[in-house]
Amino acid sequence: MLFRRDKTLLGLNIGSGYIKIVELKDSGSVHTLSSFGLAALPPDAIVDGTIMDASAIVNAIINLAANLKVKKKRISTSISGHSVIIKKITLPLMDENTIEETIHQEATQHIPYDISDVNLDFQILGPNADNSDNMDIILVAVKKDTINDYLTLVEMAGFTPVVVDVDTFALENTFEHNYEDNGKKIVALIDIGANLTCINILDDGVTCFSRNITSGSRVITEQLQKQFSLSYEQAELLKMGSPENFADDITVAISAIKEAAFPLINEIIKAIDFFHTSAVADGRIEKIVLSGGGAKTFNIIKDIKNKSGIETELVDPFRNIMVPEKYFDLEYIREIGPIAAVATGLALRKDEVS
Ligand SMILES: Nc1ncnc2c1ncn2[C@@H]1O[C@H](COP(=O)(O)OP(=O)(O)OP(=O)(O)O)[C@@H](O)[C@H]1O
Ligand SMILES: [Mg+2]
Known part of the structure; x- marks a missing residue:
């Protein structure tokens, strides 16, 4: 194939202070910034991670996307705050399938919510340093209600939600992409x-x-x-x-x-x-x-x-991302960059479905 299809998603970070959008172009060897912008939300639109004023948020997303003239419709967004629990836990050594089977049971001891109310995920870290019969895993639980609220927001704004990530992991993604060699x-x-x-x-x-x-x-x-x-x-x-x-x-x-x-x-x-x-x-x-x-x-x-x-x-979330001088004020991008860190990690996510 001569041209590799760009599979990155539109990164939408719905913060309680600002909505941030990052759009990238992935040409295989290099990612290029195609849009970046932010829009302030009224101070009471999101309180304690709970959506209080959906229409204010939806309007902010629609207006920002229109101002930026974004091309992509398929979105990667994220959740943070009390709806997300990330914990390192230790289990006896077992294979991935067995973890899948036992994770619900295990999670009841670590998650303060009803397990039927959360989506669970995990990542195997490796053998436990103190006891080689055990292994460490990272357990991630996200409240289903909150995921649904965010999916609804994105759909109401006329976009298709493809990935609902966690701010923490989006940040990690940005760091990984830009600071491999740190x-x-x-x-x-x-x-x-x-x-x-x-x-x-x-x-x-x-x-x-x-x-x-x-x-x-x-x-x-x-x-x-x-x-x-x-x-x-x-x-x-x-x-x-x-x-x-x-x-x-x-x-x-x-x-x-x-x-x-x-x-x-x-x-x-x-x-x-x-x-x-x-x-x-x-x-x-x-x-x-x-x-x-x-x-x-x-x-x-x-x-x-x-x-x-x-x-x-x-x-610097754009350390390994090309920012074309022709379209962006580099001084402004450098100043504002840190605010774009989560949105950039989201924009680096791949659309595995389409
Ligand atoms: N140049 C600046 N100097 C000082 N503070 C700033 C500057 N730019 C933005 N801020 C502050 O940063 C905050 C917004 O940052 P950010 O967009 O990362 O938060 P958010 O993602 O909306 O919030 P949260 O993640 O807590 O829901 C605001 O409180 C804003 O006043
Ligand atoms: Mg934030």
């Missing part, structure tokens, strides 16, 4: 969103620890709103470094941002410390890679680096 054994991927911070620790490229912190960059917006009597939109702009209409001294705003980010940074450090003292840690974290809009918070990279003592950097 040379570090244990890497922590930390995505700081508007309302959720996902920590995913990879050991030799495979998840060995996953934890959510139910807080994100929105707490900073709320602090700025309160402290300076601003609207949500004004506080968002101030946080992003556009202090138009901001009458007070900007240095006061900067210290307010730093102070509001402090509890979240502490939670991140606590999770890292917890990992280091846990049984799953097979060494120390060698690098932290930050993503999500919250990773753009003033000074946060430096603060996390100093407090953890670990090399910390911002993700």
